[in-house]
Amino acid sequence: MSSFPRADSPLDPSDLRARITGAIVLPGDGDWDGARSAWNLAVDQHPAMVALPESAADVAAVVSHAVEAGLRVAMQGTGHGAGARGGRLPGTILVKTERMRGIEIDAAARAARVEAGVLSAEVAAAAGEHGLAMLAGSSPDVGVVGYTLGGGLSWLGRRYGLAASSVLAVEIVTADGRIRRIDAENDADLFWAVRGGGGSFGAVTAIELALFPVAEAYAGMMLWPIERAGEVLHAWREWTATMPDDMTTVGRLLQLPPILAIPEPLRGRAFVAIEAYYLGDEAEGAALVAPIRALGPEIDTVATIPAPALQRVHMDPEQPVPGRGDGMLLDDLPPSGIDALVAAAGPGSGSPLVSLEVRQLGGALGRPAAGGGALSHVDAEFAVYAVGLAMTPEMGAAAGAHLAELREALAPWLADTTYLNFAEGDVPGERLFGPYAHHRLRAVKAAYDLTDVFRSNHPVIPARSV
């Protein structure tokens, strides 16, 4: 049994280069800085080498090489989640799947097979041609695999559940170098673990997902000057209590920087915003939204839009940015919680956060999915994600300090667990998965990767007694 990292690991990749069609990039190579960069530009990644595989066979060769050389493997689709792992990757091959971009849609079966480097907007566009949609999240350029392995909170989630529960099969290279296709009948324990347990169990090369008949939705954002934060967020909180599962809503504070990437009416301004995502017809959606619209938003984009456009309502950046973010789950958010949130991050608070969002959970997100995986539902009423720009380490530190203040302010309502995809930094496994799922995940990890080859951003440590 080898231990990681091994300082004397042989890093000569000539044999590996000869075995793959993709590329291996080493420190000192001309394209090293580009190869080691993550979507989150605040994360300065320093692996032993970077692999850019083009096929499952390439991935298997890289994994076998790592095991033989006493190296570890860190999988990366885009690096949206790189902040949780940080840049320290000693003795580790960073395997970036960005060249693996195949998408197959089986419209009759309402299913998609996507390779490990595929982005969310790419599936939305391909499925949208057939009037179908995957359970995508807010970001168009997030990696489908990383997003789904971490659970996958979608605007369609209150109706259809977590993206992890929509997984039909996973193609994965395990630490023994085998390429497996796992599903409910084959390696069922591993299939359970990867659906919510993250990237600790192997190198996923492709994933098969169920698609849903959502061709369009009544969705958009309403914005008011941030001075109205308390009034609008109190109204939003009351409103959420009456929403059907077909409606997902978000309450949000935005402090947008004066940069060209932000459209003119919003650039450099601060707002309180409410987002609405309704999977039904316009008349019903408009009736549901009416009480919020009656508050007279300055900007109102809520309208019927094609499903692929759902990816852009939230205005997530579509190119790499430096950020420092974190998330939390709330069991409740009573009026005193809204007051605490506004005091911590609203007007006059001095908050450096660009965005603080509170997503409504419940509906199918709150019910255990039949045959689901390690995360089959979220046992909380709201999910919070907040982020600040981190152009410099000082800006990152200021955002980090404010995130800690926000957590303190919302402490009375924090749930026992937190949501893996929104968590940055070291979070104990029991808080990410709950004690039962964490125990079981450690056993699965030991069964498939006892020597801990795979280094996820949120690691599951193998149980030693198995």
Ligand SMILES: Cc1cc2nc3c(=O)[nH]c(=O)nc-3n(C[C@H](O)[C@H](O)[C@H](O)COP(=O)(O)OP(=O)(O)OC[C@H]3O[C@@H](n4cnc5c(N)ncnc54)[C@H](O)[C@@H]3O)c2cc1C
């Ligand atoms: C702007 C923004 C918006 C977001 N919106 C949402 C949202 O709406 N809903 C939501 O649920 N989450 C959301 N997230 C969180 C996002 O889903 C996670 O950060 C997710 O891990 C990103 O996956 P990735 O592959 O793009 O990132 P990466 O950093 O490349 O991967 C994250 C982790 O996933 C695992 N992984 C990735 N690829 C593989 C692979 N091929 N094999 C094995 N493991 C792999 C690894 O453990 C890796 O450390 C958002 C994040 C950002 C920055």
